[in-house]
Amino acid sequence: GENVEQHPSTLSVQEGDSAVIKCTYSDSASNYFPWYKQELGKGPQLIIDIRSNVGEKKDQRIAVTLNKTAKHFSLHITETQPEDSAVYFCAASISVYSGGGADGLTFGKGTHLIIQP
Amino acid sequence: AAGVIQSPRHLIKEKRETATLKCYPIPRHDTVYWYQQGPGQDPQFLISFYEKMQSDKGSIPDRFSAQQFSDYHSELNMSSLELGDSALYFCASSLEGDPGNTIYFGEGSWLTVV
Numbered sequence: 001g002e003n004v005e006q007h008p009s010t011l012s013v014q015e016g017d018s019a020v021i022k023c024t025y026s027d028s029a030s031n032y033f034p035w036y037k038q039e040l041g042k043g044p045q046l047i048i049d050i051r052s053n054v055g056e057k058k059d060q061r062i063a064v065t066l067n068k069t070a071k072h073f074s075l076h077i078t079e080t081q082p083e084d085s086a087v088y089f090c091a092a093s094i095s096v097y098s099g100g101g102a103d104g105l106t107f108g109k110g111t112h113l114i115i116q117p
Numbered sequence: 118a119a120g121v122i123q124s125p126r127h128l129i130k131e132k133r134e135t136a137t138l139k140c141y142p143i144p145r146h147d148t149v150y151w152y153q154q155g156p157g158q159d160p161q162f163l164i165s166f167y168e169k170m171q172s173d174k175g176s177i178p179d180r181f182s183a184q185q186f187s188d189y190h191s192e193l194n195m196s197s198l199e200l201g202d203s204a205l206y207f208c209a210s211s212l213e214g215d216p217g218n219t220i221y222f223g224e225g226s227w228l229t230v231v
Contacts, residue, residue: 046222
């Protein structure tokens, strides 16, 4: 089955600086890579996702890059703010577009992002 | 916008009892997923359903079962509860064929087994 490795487990950055979280996956058939932000006691909130036919995607301060050959993808948050503090999870799955539903996501172990004021 | 609704939000059960969690997906979504998240851990995929049929199976114990009903809501039934079943259980939903199969999570149901 799929195995997703995520680093670092904890990341502390100064407010206004950038944060980068990296993930690798093992199953070359995986084609869907979402990133979730989870605050304490709440459900994972999708912040951005990327598919294997795209190398990079950006949404305001958040960007994700995907290297299919190396099987790794990264989350970049620029101009970090205190409200960015949370646990971030990367995930991977095989997303089927026509019938049969989608496979379950395999999550990384999470990164606790701490924004220092 | 409507989100994934889970009930109950909190549940306390004794060992060997049975618990049922309910999930109401985002309107029009046809796929539901169940995840289990222990304290400080990542969510672990349990099972998913598409159009009322089991779609994918993860690390769901034999003591657990789930189904998706005609109105697309889903229920997770957990029997012979053990202390180790104490966790946050998430339901998620997506729309098959929608650009992306983007998966949205509910706020979770806290299960405490005592």
